[in-house]
Amino acid sequence: MKVVTRQFTAPQSDTLLRILAHRPRNQDELLLHSGGPVTDLSGHSMLPALDSLRFLFFEPWGVEHSEGSALAGEVILGSPPPLVMIRQRMVDGRWISEEETRPASLDEALSEISEHEVNVQHSGAYSTPVTPGGFAGLLGYDLGRWSNSVRLAHTPAPGTLLGVLWRCDAWWVEERESGELRLIALEGHDWLDDELPELAPVEIPGRPESRVPESESDSEHARKVEQIRDSIRGGHLYQVNYGRRWQSEMHGQPWDAFLRMTRSNPAPFASWMNVADHGWAVASASPERLLRLDSGLISTRPIKGTRARGANDAADLALRTELATSPKEMAEHLMLVDLERHDLSAVCEPGSVHWTDCRIEALANVQHLVSGVEGQLSSSTSAGEALSALFPGGSITGCPKVVTMSAIDELEQAPRSAWTGSIGHLNQSAGQADWNILIRTMEARSGPDNWHATVQAGGGVVIDSNPADEVEEARWKAAAVTEATWGFRTGFSSGELPEREVGILPMPEVEGVLGRIRPSEFKPEQETNQAHVLLVDNLDSFTNNIAESLHRLGAKVTIVEGRPAQDTDPEAAVDDWLTTYRPTHIILGPGPSRPEASPRSMELARRALAERLNRVNPSEGDNPESPIPLLGWCLGHQALGRAAGWNLIESPLGAVHGAPSKIRHDGSALYQNTPEDAVLMRYNSLVLEQPDSTKTENESKLKVNAWDASGSLVMGITHTSLPIDGVQFHPESVGSPDGQGLLRLFLATQAIPRTSGSATSKNEQAEQPQR
Structure with missing residues (x-):
């Protein structure tokens, strides 16, 4: 008409x-x-x-x-x-x-x-x-x-x-x-x-x-x-x-x-x-x-x-x-x-x-x-x-x-x-x-x-x-x-x-950390990457932003429900994900409450630490027992700590949500290209508590490699030999001007073959984060 x-x-x-x-x-x-x-x-x-x-x-x-x-x-x-x-x-x-x-x-x-x-x-x-x-x-x-x-x-x-x-x-x-x-x-x-x-x-x-x-x-x-x-x-x-x-x-x-x-x-x-x-x-x-x-x-x-x-x-x-x-x-x-x-x-x-x-x-x-x-x-x-x-x-x-x-x-x-x-x-x-x-x-x-x-x-x-x-x-x-x-x-x-x-x-001029947080020029070009990331959504309202950041880095992303309305057996659900999607990388996403409220994320964390999270039907030339690189993101980071036996407590310095914050790190693993006192967005009320000197085997395999500005709160962990990392902040946020580099390094992480010695060869070390 x-x-x-x-x-x-x-x-x-x-x-x-x-x-x-x-x-x-x-x-x-x-x-x-x-x-x-x-x-x-x-x-x-x-x-x-x-x-x-x-x-x-x-x-x-x-x-x-x-x-x-x-x-x-x-x-x-x-x-x-x-x-x-x-x-x-x-x-x-x-x-x-x-x-x-x-x-x-x-x-x-x-x-x-x-x-x-x-x-x-x-x-x-x-x-x-x-x-x-x-x-x-x-x-x-x-x-x-x-x-x-x-x-x-x-x-x-x-x-x-x-x-x-x-x-x-x-x-x-x-x-x-x-x-x-x-x-x-x-x-x-x-x-x-x-x-x-x-x-x-x-x-x-x-x-x-x-x-x-x-x-x-x-x-x-x-x-x-x-x-x-x-x-x-x-x-x-x-x-x-x-x-x-x-x-x-x-x-x-x-x-x-x-x-x-x-x-x-x-x-x-x-x-x-x-x-x-x-x-x-x-x-x-x-x-x-x-x-x-x-x-x-x-x-x-x-x-x-x-x-x-x-x-x-x-x-x-x-x-x-x-x-x-x-x-x-x-x-x-x-x-x-x-x-x-x-x-x-x-x-x-x-x-x-x-x-x-x-x-x-x-x-x-x-x-x-x-x-x-x-x-x-x-x-x-x-x-x-x-x-x-x-x-x-x-x-x-x-x-x-x-x-x-x-x-x-x-x-x-x-x-x-x-x-x-x-x-x-x-x-x-x-x-x-x-x-x-x-x-x-x-x-x-x-x-x-x-x-x-x-x-x-x-x-x-x-x-x-x-x-x-x-x-x-x-x-x-x-x-x-x-x-x-x-x-x-x-x-x-x-x-x-x-x-x-x-x-x-217009916005008044602002100095300090908040002064760095402003809309930037949009660049629609996309990088090239062969990674296929399985992203576990734990009932959060930022999951799609993580996927969006990964897309811009060229990765393929599949989002799965970590906390569905009707939960099935977590082990069966994880088995199905691995055989159906065959991911090269896994991200345990953020979410509300404690990680125990998301049994599927806890199952993945436990498997990763037990060296049971391996590639399914890997491509020719890959070690058939290659562990899949895994990144825990806020609740996912906490899931790794809990799976290793660490305590999860209310932050003694108070909850921080929506605040661009200075994060200190030791330059290892995902932080190799991250500036000192990086500005990254925090959304957390709970923090992992680093164990004392009496450690179980799993506890000793995780080390802290990032802290808040005071140096007292755990903001990042990494495994000593496996491609497992956790971050207590949101690299994908508009409040994280220094976040994209961490994601790029994570996608560069290759599945590391299990060996009795060093986790990576010299050639591998030149191409991916150091553990």
Whole structure:
């Protein structure tokens, strides 16, 4: 079908707001609204026609609930029952149900919906940010259980509406910089016959009658921050994004609250949704993008790291500098950059994912650290698969994602519904998508005259978080939304929390270790290497980054599950891996909790130390008993130590997560080409304890060859004669400028024949790391 475009010169600004403002609220509505200054993020506002098809997602019956404590390392994996998805068609102004289906995953649901897209022929006269015939709407956070297989204790009641997608056969698109207005529609759509009416300016409602919403106490909020920090110390997770809830009946309409937010808190990814017949309205002033896809390039922009706005320019700059130089804030942020690289790598061409930029985006009340991560979407991956892989956004869950989703459920003890879900549009046949993350958001239920509203806000809690600061930050973030909803500023006056001009600002100059951590020029070229690496994923959120780094070095990578939902006999699983994949190298990947939670990694560690991890059907000329080079990575490093009988303890110097750190080493094994005081990213709460002089045979075969800056914590181990190494840091991270050389040396390690004498010949020693 053809696409028809009509172009208008908008006689006034905010034309789409004016169109909606003069409609009754008795029909479905969706508005993607960009506010504030025109930037690379806020060039368009868009209003779709919702008069064709509608898909509704409902919570199923028979959901099995988790009884474990994620904060104690008890994560229950497993898929929920299939979603209830109902397709409806608009007939004479009413939605009529046509079919109910039960997709098993979000990916499957989006694939089914894509079959109802309209394939179009575009004239190409204009470059448009959206193509009619695709879908748009809201995916609530609770749909994340169908993209991340985890069982939770506090799920929505059966029959709860979790999300909605409409087919949008026509769009109004407002070009903010030029003032042009375009109508883009499928040929024959009714909107093409309409003329743009003269519309009166939108009247922004005054402050609502004040009402104090219910919320937990500041002391309870602070106690939960301490619970998270205790869990981090135990090694169970690295960062959790906890959300505090405010809720109450509201005076007036949700639409009025949205209008107030467009003025008091303009944002590039603001949105309004109203599902009239289900009494569900969402008003958002979101500054954050989850995903954008166009012409095969997919990107995300995680936000993490926050300061309030200053009362004047000098105070504002001082707070920005404090933000950029804070180890705690940078740890939060870099951790999320690593997480988003991992999520994108799952759907992108190998070697294409990279960190593009880092800047400060200043909103009316707060200013944030924001980064860009992008890659080239794999030719075998659809737009729906990409959206499912990234959903929900890592910046509003934490690391590792599946573990933190379970911890969030344990702490918040209620479904999140719309908050931290996403609103956006998706056209899989056109390869287009753009979705926000629903933060700075008010959700209202029931209506039309009696609405109950909920606002949530929070932040990423890491080991260095101060409970009082976390409480204050949540109140900063909620202030503009609670004021628009209830006339209540979560305890802050406008003088205490000033409103300033919105803008995008560069990162202040930073010295020291943090000054070395910045996006670098992307070099897509790939090295040549014959290695085939078996990478064991231990439920971590950085595994794909390791694979990505290995791909860039030319290696083939096969990822296997080290901690599956239903574990089988570890010995049988390892035997199957070795015979099926025949790897030349093995990496025991990172993960939460202790290595004993990953029996397959422990089995590989024990075999390696016992000289029973050998090549299967080696190529001609190889020793048939050649041990496979093995690298333990954080939890994998700890697995080697535990298999050798070393103790694993909480770090006496405290947990370190997301912190670029100086690592000392002796120059042996993988460190031969690594600079002294190398900067490498640490993610660890636990450390191996070097045995005393009374050693077992296995203990004596491992030696320490890397330490933290104090020289007291074990950061690396190596075997005295076999190609076995362990590192207590992440060489693949954006916080490891000196990490790639270690990986290159590991891939250069050859399977070393077992001999009674020296582990390597002189020729071999010239080609691979010295033991």
